[in-house]
Every structure is written in structure tokens, then in C-alpha cells.
Amino acid sequence: MRVLGIETSCDETGVAVYDHRQGLLAHTLYSQIGVHAEFGGVVPELASRDHVRKTVPLVAETLERAGLQGRDIDGVAYTAGPGLVGALLVGAAIGRSLAWGWGVPAVPVHHMEGHLLAPMLEEPRPGFPFVALLVSGGHTQLVEVQSVGRYRMLGDSLDDAAGEAFDKTAKLLGLPYPGGPELARLAEKGRPDRFRFPRPMTDRPGLDFSFSGLKTFALHTLQRELADAEIPTQEREQIKADIAYAFEQAVVETLVIKCRRALDETGSRTLVLAGGVSANRRLRERMREAIAGEAGEVFYPRPEYCTDNGAMIAFAGAQRLLGGQQEPLRFAVDPRWRLVDLPAIDRRR
Amino acid sequence: MQFDIESAPAQEALGARLARVCRAPGVIYLRGDLGTGKTTLVRGFLRALGYSGAVKSPTYTLLEPYSVGALRCYHLDLYRLADPEELEYLGLRDLLDDHALILVEWPERGSGGLPPADLEVNLSYAGLGRQVRMVARSATGRELMRRMENA
Numbered sequence: 001m002r003v004l005g006i007e008t009s010c011d012e013t014g015v016a017v018y019d020h021r022q023g024l025l026a027h028t029l030y031s032q033i034g035v036h037a038e039f040g041g042v043v044p045e046l047a048s049r050d051h052v053r054k055t056v057p058l059v060a061e062t063l064e065r066a067g068l069q070g071r072d073i074d075g076v077a078y079t080a081g082p083g084l085v086g087a088l089l090v091g092a093a094i095g096r097s098l099a100w101g102w103g104v105p106a107v108p109v110h111h112m113e114g115h116l117l118a119p120m121l122e123e124p125r126p127g128f129p130f131v132a133l134l135v136s137g138g139h140t141q142l143v144e145v146q147s148v149g150r151y152r153m154l155g156d157s158l159d160d161a162a163g164e165a166f167d168k169t170a171k172l173l174g175l176p177y178p179g180g181p182e183l184a185r186l187a188e189k190g191r192p193d194r195f196r197f198p199r200p201m202t203d204r205p206g207l208d209f210s211f212s213g214l215k216t217f218a219l220h221t222l223q224r225e226l227a228d229a230e231i232p233t234q235e236r237e238q239i240k241a242d243i244a245y246a247f248e249q250a251v252v253e254t255l256v257i258k259c260r261r262a263l264d265e266t267g268s269r270t271l272v273l274a275g276g277v278s279a280n281r282r283l284r285e286r287m288r289e290a291i292a293g294e295a296g297e298v299f300y301p302r303p304e305y306c307t308d309n310g311a312m313i314a315f316a317g318a319q320r321l322l323g324g325q326q327e328p329l330r331f332a333v334d335p336r337w338r339l340v341d342l343p344a345i346d347r348r349r
Numbered sequence: 350m351q352f353d354i355e356s357a358p359a360q361e362a363l364g365a366r367l368a369r370v371c372r373a374p375g376v377i378y379l380r381g382d383l384g385t386g387k388t389t390l391v392r393g394f395l396r397a398l399g400y401s402g403a404v405k406s407p408t409y410t411l412l413e414p415y416s417v418g419a420l421r422c423y424h425l426d427l428y429r430l431a432d433p434e435e436l437e438y439l440g441l442r443d444l445l446d447d448h449a450l451i452l453v454e455w456p457e458r459g460s461g462g463l464p465p466a467d468l469e470v471n472l473s474y475a476g477l478g479r480q481v482r483m484v485a486r487s488a489t490g491r492e493l494m495r496r497m498e499n500a
Contacts, residue, residue, distance in 0.1 A: 010410070011429075049438040084411065086440040138409035158403045159388065168383050168408075177428075212388070212406065213357075219384045220477055335414065 001322060002068070003075045004059065004098070005314025008051040008091030009083025009111045010138070014310035015055070015062040017073070020318050024121060026066035027304075027311040030054040051090040059098070062310070070102050075326075077317020080108030081337030088333035096331040105326035107317050112339050114312035116145050118305045119272045121315055126270050126299045131262045135255065135283075136275030136307070137163035137178065140209045142262045145272075148319045149344035154262050155207025162251055163277045165211035169218045169247050173240045183244050184280055190245025191238070195221055197250035202257045207265075209258065211251065218247050252283045256290045263296060272299045279303045320345055350494060354479040360386040363481060364393025367470075370496035373420055374448045375489060376464050378456040381472030386479050387454045390470065391424050394452065398422065407454070412439050421449040428455045433462035468493055 002025070007014040016027035063069060078095030081088055092108065099106035116132050119125070131154070134141045140157040160168070163180055170179030173186065197217055200210045225239045259271055271291055277283065278300055292298050305311060320326075323345030354360050367390075371377075379387040392404040399417045407413040407426040415422040423444050430436070436459050444451065445464055456463055467490035471482045485491040 049435055051438075084439060086438045156403065157405060159392075160406045161409060164406060164408050171383055216357075216384050223474075 001074045001318055002072060003077055003314045003318040003321060004062075004073045004095075005109070005310045005312070005317050006055065006059070006076070006078040006091045006095045007111070007114070007308055007310045007313045008055060008087050009079045009081070010087060010308065011049060012308040013051050013054040013058055014308060014313070015058045016310035016314040017062060017066045017068060018121075018311065018314035018318050020322060024311055024314075025068070026062045027309065027314075028058060028062045028065065029309060030058050049084070049087055051087055055090060055094050059094070070098070073098075073102055073104060075099065075104050075317065075321040076102075076106045077109045077313050077321070078106070078331075079111045079114065079313050080332065081110060081334035083111055083333075083335060085333060085335045088335065092331045092333050096327065096329075100329060105321055106331070107320045107326050108331065108333075109313045109316045109320070110337055110339060110342055111308075111313075112139070112141070112143075113149075113151070113342060114316045115139075115274050116143060116151065116272075117148065117316045117319065118274055118309075118312040119299050119301045121305055121311060122299070122301050126272050126297070129266070129268055130270035130272050130299075131259070131266055131268045132272040132274055133255065133259055133262075133278070134275045135162045135273070135277040137161060137167060137180075137277075139275060140211070140255075142207050142258060143339065144262075144266050144268070147344065147346075148316075148323065149342045151339050151342065153340055154265070155209060155258060158208055158210045159212035160210075160215065162209070162211055162255065163275070165215050165251065166248075166277065168215050169244075172215070172219050172222060173244060180277065181279075184248060184282070186241050187244040187248040187282070189238075189241040191242050192245065192249075194242035195246035197221075197246045199250055199254045199257065202254055207258050207262055209254070211254075214247060214250055218243055221246075248280075248282055252280070252286050255283060256286050259287065260290060263291065269296045270299065271296060272301075274301060274306055276303075276307045278306050350483045350497060352481040352483075353475065354386065354481055356478070357386065357389050360389040360479065360481075361393030361396070364390035364395075365397035366500060367483075367497065368394040368397035370493055370500050371450060372489075372493075373422075373450045375467045375493070376451045377453070378466040378469045379452060379454045379472065380456065380469060382474070385472035385474060386481075387470075387472060388426075390472070390481070391452050391454075395422065395424070421447050423447075423449055423451045424454075425451065425459075426454040427458040430455075430458040433459045436462040466490070 013030035076099035166180030167178035170183040
């Protein structure tokens with residue numbers, strides 16, 4: 001079965017074609033297309049989240065890259081939530097209409113289910129059940145994945161997502177926004193043990209996260225350490241690097257502590273890291289040290305499957321269509337769709 | 350009105366005090382740098398209205414809708430908006446018909462596309478604490494401030 005997947009839940013417009021026997025056939029993001037100017041001539045500078053003007057050309061481009069035509073597609077999957085209602089409606093309307101026009105089934109996909117199953121686009125695939133840490137600019141969640149559609153929320157962010165805390169702390173340190181990756185680079189120059197930041201919510205049971213306070217802690221540390229105007233520029237830069245180091249260490253250690261706790265609680269041996277922040281080098285190293293060392297396994301999908309993309313929607317949609325689920329000739333989106341409300345899919349029908 | 354805030358719980362308490370005198374519909378702008386406590390104030394505001402779940406930062410999602418009983422409340426954060434035109438993709442016009450309370454962080458990024466404020470809340474650093482200044486911008490806002498003073 002060949003499935004076209006459309007992702008338009010927030011900033012990115014992503015389209016992909018996944019074949020359940022051959023794997024991913026093509027996978028494109030509008031932001032990458034713009035750079036390569038493959039729309040034939042001048043590429044207009046379209047606003048972020050202008051999915052209306054981006055989606056249809058991107059579908060055409062993706063089919064062309066896969067060497068396919070509309071009649072080669074057996075089903076269409078689109079993100080139906082959670083996300084921005086206006087953005088979701090674009091992908092849903094286009095996806096549902098294409099499926100109708102092509103005479104194939106359509107299926108709405110939960111954005112977070114896409115992220116949770118994205119590691120299964122890689123070889124070797126993690127086997128069910130596993131624990132997933134979804135850590136990005138918008139999310140910090142721990143989820144137990146028992147099978148497709150059987151999810152248990154273990155922990156969630158109470159305020160700022162980890163990636164957001166990175167981006168905002170970077171801004172406080174004078175880096176451009178969003179500067180999470182720049183902060184990580186600055187941290188490489190930081191001196192260990194210069195500052196110690198708290199590990200929020202690790203001193204009590206539970207798997208929820210709160211990173212907003214770290215941002216404030218970074219701000220107050222910066223104000224205190226740089227209060228003296230006499231400090232030479234070079235030393236100021238070193239202090240900023242030291243703060244970046246301590247901040248990154250606090251986030252990483254907090255995530256490691258909670259992941260170990262989640263594995264203990266569920267009895268699972270497999271941890272999957274997904275979301276943009278999972279590209280962080282120190283996080284990957286520390287997770288491997290802390291978890292892979294105890295005969296557990298840690299899986300990381302490649303970064304292009306970690307951030308928002310159409311491939312994960314095509315893949316999750318294929319699992320649901322193969323399981324017999326499809327949407328009647330209507331569509332709806334739900335900006336606050338809850339992951340635990342998804343129907344389970346049993347492929348052994 | 351001006352307030353000296355010493356801690357995050359005090360910021361939440363101020364949000365709660367504001368919520369108790371607020372009537373829908375209404376538009377509140379929150380202005381202040383990163384880390385001055387805008388979302389913390391909104392958290393206290395929503396809790397006082399009776400919302401018990403997590404009040405997350407809307408920086409990434411841009412918009413978080415809340416329902417408490419019959420009351421609808423929208424928490425917007427326009428920090429990531431590059432152009433006020435993008436407000437169109439948030440479905441902002443539909444929200445305005447909703448008889449809702451609308452709280453907007455970083456309203457300057459949406460200027461021209463936002464409804465005018467009834468009340469402006471300006472937040473700034475003051476040592477380890479924060480200073481909060483509230484300014485009425487409409488008759489509704491002035492009435493709100495009067496109730497706040499008497500509360």
C-alpha cells in the first residue's frame with residue numbers, strides 16, 4: 001500500500017509517500033524546496049504557516065520525486081490534530097479532497113502518533129513495547145507505546161517545553177532566536193562545575209517536566225555574574241559559556257533521570273528519543289551512558305524524522321489504513337486532540 | 350496601578366486577583382521581556398477562573414484555547430510571528446466572535462491585526478523580583494481597574 005502523507009499542523013508544510021513494502025519513496029518539506037528553487041523560476045517568499053499556497057505544489061513535487069502519479073497512490077493521510085486549527089484545516093481539506101478525487105481511502109493522523117512511530121521508519125526498528133521521549137520546541141512528553149494506537153501518557157511538560165527553554169535561554173545569553181543549537185555550541189566552551197543549576201521536579205516522584213524555572217535561574221545567574229561593568233569582554237563571554245554549560249547539563253540530566261524512571265516504571269528496556277532536541281549531542285551521549293549500559297537499548301531516528309515532517313504522517317497513516325481504519329467522505333480537525341483517545345489498531349485481523 | 354512582585358507565586362496571585370474582577374469579553378495585552386512572568390501571571394489568571402490543568406507556554410503553539418464552564422479564554426503568544434498577516438492562519442477572526450477573554454503576549458508583533466486592548470499589563474525586571482504596571486485602555490479597562498482597586 002502506497003500512502004501520501006500531509007503534515008500542516010504548525011510551522012512546516014511536509015509531504016511524503018510511504019510504501020509499506022518498499023519504505024519511504026519521497027519526502028519533502030517546503031522550507032527545503034524553497035532553498036533549492038525547484039518550483040521553476042522565482043520562488044515567492046511565503047509567510048510561515050501559509051500552508052494554503054504551499055501544500056498543493058509540494059504534493060506535485062513529492063509525487064514527481066517519487067516518479068509517481070496520483071493514480072499510483074492507494075491512500076491519503078493528513079494531520080488532523082493537535083495544532084493550529086487554520087493550519088490543520090488546510091492539510092485536512094486538501095488531503096481528503098485528493099483521496100476523494102483519486103477514489104482511495106483517507107485517514108486522519110494524530111501529529112504526536114506520527115512522532116512516536118517515526119523511529120520505525122529506520123532500520124533496525126525498535127520493537128513494541130517501548131518508551132518514547134518526545135522532546136522538541138513544543139513538547140516534552142514521555143509516552144509508553146504498547147502498539148499502534150495503544151499509548152499511555154507517562155509525563156508531560158507543565159510549562160515550557162525543553163526546546164523552548166533552550167531557545168529562550170539562548171536569547172537571554174544574547175544569541176539569536178531560536179538559538180537552542182547555538183546554545184549547545186556555546187556550552188562546549190563552558191567550564192564544568194562553575195555553576196550548578198537545579199534539576200526541576202526530580203526530587204519528587206512523577207514524570208512531569210517543568211523547565212520554565214531554569215530560564216529564570218539562567219537570567220538571575222547572568223544578572224548577578226555580569227553586574228560588575230568592569231568585567232572584561234572575554235571574561236563575560238566565558239561566563240556566558242559557563243552558564244550555557246550548566247543550563248544544558250541541567251536539562252539533559254533531568255531528562256535522563258525521568259527516562260530511567262519511566263523505564264523502571266513500565267519495565268521496558270527500549271527507549272526511543274524523538275523530536276528536535278533529541279539531536280542534542282550531550283543528550284545522546286548521556287542517554288547512551290545511562291541507559292544502554294544496563295542492557296537497555298536507545299533508538300534515535302535521524303534528525304529529518306525528528307522534526308515535523310510528512311514521512312511520519314504517511315507512515316502512521318499506512319499503519320491505520322492497513323489496519324482497516326478510514327474516514328468517511330467528510331473531515332474534521334481537533335486542535336486539542338488527546339493522544340490517549342486514539343483507537344488501537346490490530347494488524348492481525 | 351503598579352505592583353512589586355517578589356516571586357512566581359506572587360505573580361500567579363496577581364493574575365488571580367485580575368481574573369476575579371474580569372468580565373468577558375475583553376482583551377488584555379501583556380508586554381515584557383523574556384522571563385518577566387507573563388505566562389506565570391496568565392497561569393494564575395486561568396487557575397482563578399477554575400481551570401485546573403497545566404497552563405503551558407503558548408510560544409510554540411502560538412495559541413492555547415481554554416474553556417472553563419461557559420467561559421472561553423484564549424492565551425496567545427505572538428513571539429514567533431514574523432508578520433501580523435500570519436494572524437489570519439490562527440483563525441483570530443473566529444475567536445473575536447466568541448465573547449471570550451483574550452490574553453496576548455508580545456502584542457507588538459501582531460500590531461494592526463489584533464483587536465485593541467482594554468487593559469495593558471507591562472512587566473519588567475526589578476532586581477530578583479518583577480514590577481507590574483496595569484494601564485486601562487478603554488472604558489471596559491477603566492471599569493476593570495476600578496473593581497481591582499476595590500477588591
